[in-house]
Amino acid sequence: MTTTDHESGDNEAGADGSPDPRETHREGQRAFRELTAPIRLSLTVARILGIVYGGLAVVPYVILVQLGEVLLDAARSGVTPERGAVMNLLMWLTGAFGARYGIYFVALTVTHLADVRFGHIVRTRMVDVLARAPLAWFTSANSGAVRKAIQDDTHDIHAVIAHAPVESSAAISAPLSLLVYTFVVDWRLGLLSIATLPVYGLINAWMMRGMGEKTAEMDRHLTRVSATMVEFVSGISVVKAFGTVGRSHRRFTEAAEDFARFYLAWCGPLLTGSALGQAAVSPSLILLISTAGGAALAAAGVVSPVQVVTCAIIALVIPAAIEVLGTTAWSYQIAGASALRIVTLLAVPPLPGGGTEKPRGASIDIDAVSFAYGSTLALDDVSLSVPEGSVTALVGPSGSGKSTLATLVARFADPQRGSVRIGGVDVRDIAPDVLYRHVSFVLQDPQLLDISIRDNIALGARGADDEAVWKAAAHARIDDYIRSLPGGLDSVVGRDAHPSGGQAQRIAIARALLVDAPVLVLDEATAFTDPEAEADIQQALSALVEGKTVLVIAHRPASIAGVDQIAILEGGRLLACGSPDEVAEHPYMRRMSAPSTEGR
Known part of the structure; x- marks a missing residue:
């Protein structure tokens, strides 16, 4: 039977006749929202819990500053710190950590239960669609798309559902609450904590231009590679038997080479920008600026050493939060493309159900x-x-x-x-x-x-x-x-x-x-x-x-x-x-x- 490659007819065509990556990106985001609609309430609850979890990150630092001041005052006075005050602060510190990670546990439980429900709903729909799809639809190319949707795409969306709502919310609320606290402690220490962020922001804005479209285009290349690979492997025995390996694997080779050229052209310039951006928010540079500037302020008697150390430690939270946000943004890009493939699979028109008649003979x-x-x-x-x-x-x-x-x-x-x-x-x-x-x-x-x-x-x-x-x-x-x-x-x-x-x-x-x-x-x-x-x-x-x-x-x-x-x-x-x-x-x-x- 003759097989043909099928592309979504709804996308705007690009200059080469392929789907427009920008429209594909938008469709992917719509597909993700459509697929996750049944668990939207759970994800919203998880995001709220993630914000609370991140916001509570400031509490241990507030307690540590107070504990440091108690210990420092006692050391200056040459007396033993008041035991009751120290134990009270330690109990508050322990309670803050316990409450914070208790909320984190509940939030992840909500998202993982939502992920299980999502997987059950989507896989049930897939089974229903595939069971009713025309058998002629299961060509080698479509077999590759089915394999990718069932095996790879559901896994890619799992990461976004089970972890991203909590981690991305916490990655925003935690540094914000901590940075607000540094300005409460001393506005100059607060400025030192974010001194390198404008540089990183400018570099990142340049790097993120067209990221959604590029991700959608990359996914299109990978889908083509997957489909041609399945097509080639499925017919390898016949190909070898007739000595046409060179010709028959050309489609796969061309697909792989097209992807390699696209990926190199896209990611090559980004490597330099990524290196500069990472350097701008590297822990060593942030720590150097915070401690050097803080030491100068402490020497001038503007702030205390405890405040300098606390704000310097808080500044180190920024690189980790940026890394989480970057990883989450990329995961959402991949999840959108995966969701689009799943929605496309779920839209396969079924073979109309038969009636109730029975054949009257075997002609x-x-x-x-x-x-x-x-x-x-x-x-x-x-x-x-x-x-x-x-x-x-x-x-x-x-x-x-x-x-x-x-x-x-x-x-x-x-x-x-x-x-x-x-x-x-x-x-x-x-x-x-x-x-x-x-x-x-x-x-x-x-x-x-x-x-x-x-x-x-x-x-x-x-x-x-x-x-x-x-x-x-x-x-x-x-x-x-x-x-x-x-x-x-x-x-x-x-x-x-x-x-x-x-x-x-x-x-x-x-x-x-x-x-x-x-x-x-x-x-x-x-x-x-x-x-x-x-x-x-x-x-x-x-x-x-x-x-x-x-x-x-x-x-x-x-x-x-x-x-x-x-x-x-x-x-x-x-x-x-x-x-x-x-x-x-x-x-x-x-x-x-x-x-x-x-x-x-």
């Missing part, structure tokens, strides 16, 4: 069907009848529409025009669970899950007993392999069992045998197997197709031996249809029979 009628992938027309007004109990082969060159037509019968997607009927009933009027009890399919690339062999075979027939599973395995010529495994049917694929391509194909055939659906869609299952495995698979297929209505996608002359009719497609149109003798002289059938053109 297949395809009536004036047209179907397109975006602007690419895959099928153009195709009509075909497959009588019940017959075998019809779909043949044609690559891209002719064979696979698309076959998958419409299995309702991987719905046609844009026309209808597909099974047993006289439009497949759109059949409930999915009823349809897939009536239609089964075996594809070239068998998909086995990392579960037991038993569960893989019984995937479409839950509740089947071991006797039925063994019977299906025997008919599929895979029972001897299963018995050779240490765990037999309990062997888990990927851990206890590592079936070859031919063995995996026969397990998939056993699965279809157990379902025993009257209609079978078969993509030539022996196209990429060795001769020994091909013989076993052909015997298994003979048992599978017996008495069924079969639609087989044929790539080689051997696949059409014994079929009842052959449908020839090219360019999405049905060119001819008839018995093998009736179409034997068709130009495509002649080319297909020629040894030099055998294959796909």
Whole structure:
């Protein structure tokens, strides 16, 4: 099937036709607000608690100044400090720390519970959307987007929900309350504490220009790299088999190189600015300015040494707060892009639910069907009848529409025009669970899950007993392999069992045998197997197709031996249809029979 890359059509296009990063950034922020709407109250409560937690940071310093003054006055007077006063201040100090971190614990508890709720809501919505999405939507490119949304994007948003509301609020309120206190102690000490902030602010303002747009553009590059990587890795076996590695991985290479060039051009100049900005608010420089200036003021008798030391320690809070705010701002940028991908995934239009009708037989009628992938027309007004109990082969060159037509019968997607009927009933009027009890399919690339062999075979027939599973395995010529495994049917694929391509194909055939659906869609299952495995698979297929209505996608002359009719497609149109003798002289059938053109 032909796959195309999909981009959001709602974004304003950039100069090169790609989405405008500024609009993408704005959409990301809207998507984040939309996703977090159910937990907005919890986040607001957490932010308020974070502000209180940060504001209380000043209390220990106030108490320490008073304690220092008590100790210093006693030392000057040459007397022992009053025990009651000292113990009272220490108790207040301990209580302040306890209250502050108690609030911090409650705030983080609120955000983490909100994060758990958020994850449950979003993942439930994802499962619901993916369960109802057309099977044809799950192309290699979309598989990369799904993997990133489920695995990476939810994790990126987790950091913003579980930690950012508290830490960012505290990173603002704590230094503000502390700096206000330094001005209360002495306005000159307060100015010394923030002496380097204007320099840092100017450098940071220059560095943050277009940050949202650049982050959105970076995320677009990473999404493209992820999608092309999945596409390349998924087809690596075929790529190597046909010696086209260099050409086939070009899309991934180009995507990676584009990202590298963009990232270097963006971040290169920022490295110098970042170094200068960090130097401006480095603890050593802040401490030097605060202590040197404070010592001069203390020598002049304007302030006390305790006040100088306290204000110098407070000034050291500034770099940590700036680092937290910078990290949080970056996290929100990433979270916005992640939220946009999740919202895009959640907006995938579902395949309309089927009705309540049941097929009245196993015939297949395809009536004036047209179907397109975006602007690419895959099928153009195709009509075909497959009588019940017959075998019809779909043949044609690559891209002719064979696979698309076959998958419409299995309702991987719905046609844009026309209808597909099974047993006289439009497949759109059949409930999915009823349809897939009536239609089964075996594809070239068998998909086995990392579960037991038993569960893989019984995937479409839950509740089947071991006797039925063994019977299906025997008919599929895979029972001897299963018995050779240490765990037999309990062997888990990927851990206890590592079936070859031919063995995996026969397990998939056993699965279809157990379902025993009257209609079978078969993509030539022996196209990429060795001769020994091909013989076993052909015997298994003979048992599978017996008495069924079969639609087989044929790539080689051997696949059409014994079929009842052959449908020839090219360019999405049905060119001819008839018995093998009736179409034997068709130009495509002649080319297909020629040894030099055998294959796909």
